[in-house]
Amino acid sequence: LNSERNNLKGVVGIIFPSTCMPVESALFYHIQSGLYERKYQTLVCLTDDRMDKEIETIRMFRAFGIRGFIIFPAINERYNEEILRLSLERFPHVLVDRYLSNISSSFVVSDNCQATRDAVFYLLKQRKNIAFITQKDNTTNTKERFDGFERAFSDQGLPIDTRNWFINPGFLPLPETGEALKEFLSSRKNIDGIICVNTPLASLTYAILQESGRRVPEDVTLVSFDDPKLPFVPYVEQDVRTIGLSAVDILVRQMENEYFFTWKKVPTRLVTDVAYPQPFSQPFTTDIWKDSSGPEQER
Numbered sequence: 016l017n018s019e020r021n022n023l024k025g026v027v028g029i030i031f032p033s034t035c036m037p038v039e040s041a042l043f044y045h046i047q048s049g050l051y052e053r054k055y056q057t058l059v060c061l062t063d064d065r066m067d068k069e070i071e072t073i074r075m076f077r078a079f080g081i082r083g084f085i086i087f088p089a090i091n092e093r094y095n096e097e098i099l100r101l102s103l104e105r106f107p108h109v110l111v112d113r114y115l116s117n118i119s120s121s122f123v124v125s126d127n128c129q130a131t132r133d134a135v136f137y138l139l140k141q142r143k144n145i146a147f148i149t150q151k152d153n154t155t156n157t158k159e160r161f162d163g164f165e166r167a168f169s170d171q172g173l174p175i176d177t178r179n180w181f182i183n184p185g186f187l188p189l190p191e192t193g194e195a196l197k198e199f200l201s202s203r204k205n206i207d208g209i210i211c212v213n214t215p216l217a218s219l220t221y222a223i224l225q226e227s228g229r230r231v232p233e234d235v236t237l238v239s240f241d242d243p244k245l246p247f248v249p250y251v252e253q254d255v256r257t258i259g260l261s262a263v264d265i266l267v268r269q270m271e272n273e274y275f276f277t278w279k280k281v282p283t284r285l286v287t288d289v290a291y292p293q294p295f296s297q298p299f300t301t302d303i304w305k306d307s308s309g310p311e312q313e314r
Contacts, residue, residue, distance in 0.1 A: 024082075024270075025056070026058055026080070026082060027050050027083050027084065027270075028058050028060070028076035028085075029043070029047065029058075029059045029086075030055070030060050031060075031062070033061050033062075033063060033064065036213075037192075037214070039297070040044065041256075042111060043259075044113070045255060045259030046262060046263060049259060049263035050085075050263055060170070064295070066095055068089075069089045070095055070097045074097060082107060083106070083108055083109075085271060086098065086109070086110050088113045088115065088154075090153075094115055095115075098120060102276075105274040107269035109121045109122065110122040112125075112153050112258070121265050121269070121277050124258070124278075125156070125283050126280040126281060127163060127281070127295060128159040128163035130283040131162075131164050132164075132166055132167040134210050135167030135168065137285060138236055142208030144203075145179065145209070145210065146203065146209045147161075147164050147212075148196070148209060148210065148211045148212065148216050149182055149216070150182065150183045151182045178203070183196075197227075200223055200224065201237060208236045209238070211238070211240065214242070217243040220237060220247065221248065229244075232247045236249075238251070248289055257281050
């Protein structure tokens with residue numbers, strides 16, 4: 016914490032739910048590298064998506080005398096009172112990936128609404144019955160992906176069949192998710208296009224389709240948020256480098272000049288030319304999920 020004696024400008028707290036997901040890991044890398052290039056050292060805490068741990072860490076880091084925060088907020092139905100306090104006290108901080116509605120905290124996120132619209136438009140050019148596979152949470156990125164899905168159908172003047180929505184109760188697939196998703200897909204043989212909001216759900220969906228004899232992309236076109244590294248599965252690519260470095264730039268300006276509130280939504284890119292080889296030497300099956308729970312599923 017005496018970093019100024021070592022020709023550094025101070026310490027910044029980085030708070031993330033985890034670094035298990037490739038997008039989280041890449042975003043963390045760009046943030047920490049960007050801060051180091053600007054002569055700031057970092058304190059880091061991974062919260063396991065627990066708000067109590069996030070609250071405790073913010074209080075602890077402030078007691079240590081840090082100059083600012085970059086926070087990837089935890090999934091929770093309630094607002095973090097400590098993030099609200101940072102806003103009210105105009106303490107330098109920037110949120111990434113998710114933001115809190117009605118709180119004046121600066122944030123940098125992907126344009127999730129437009130990204131989902133692009134994915135739906137891509138599917139509607141070749142398919143008719145589109146399924147939406149997502150998780151149940153109140154984060155802004157999930158809400159905006161729902162909004163983008165609905166807007167895409169509205170823009171085309173098409174009705175939305177919510178029976179083609181599968182909502183997983185958690186962010187990651189639970190042990191029982193596989194059976195529930197298998198039942199969902201077997202009861203809707205007419206589905207020929209699917210959007211998954213993260214790579215774990217995309218991998219599980221791909222495995223179930225393969226086991227049931229439905230081929231990707233011949234029978235079903237599958238699209239994922241982020242790269243699941245599956246053969247012939249297009250994906251939404253988030254510009255995590257821009258998100259990370261933009262968050263660093265905003266925070267440094269807050270710390271070195273004057274506190275201000277701003278937000279930025281970073282465009283995404285739909286990658287459609289995907290032709291990976293079969294990801295494993297053995298057939299890709301749902302067995303990899305049966306005994307998994309929590310962050311270990313990502314490994």
